[in-house]
Amino acid sequence: MNKPKITLELVDRLGKCGCHHGHKIGDCFDFDTQRGELCPMAAHVAFPYVDILRYGGTLPLSKAGDIRFCCPDADVINVFRLKVEQPDE
Known part of the structure; x- marks a missing residue:
């Protein structure tokens, strides 16, 4: 089984402070x-999402119709979008 390619894109920031790791919207x-x-805190949050997707699970979609998660830093709250590309068989 080939695992899908997972890309994380920073699409929004909800907190009042800039990212302590230097990430910016569009990264x-x-x-x-x-x-x-990737910021270790964001990577830690992303891992279960990636794991679920790689092993055939599904996740709820955001209002925008994609899969999103936030970093756990309450001052920053970066919003990441997960993109999944299935490998060619």
Whole structure:
């Protein structure tokens, strides 16, 4: 079973402070090859979502129709969108 490619894109910030790791809206990360560039707190939150998607599970969609999660920093609250690309079989 080939695992899908997962991309995380920073799409919004709900908190009043800038990201302590320096992330900005529009930043994108390939979960497999760029995970080390992602804030560790955001990566920690992303992992269960990625794991669920990689093993055939489903997640609720946001009002925008995509999958989103927030970083746990209450002062920042970066919003990330998960994009899933199924591998060619």
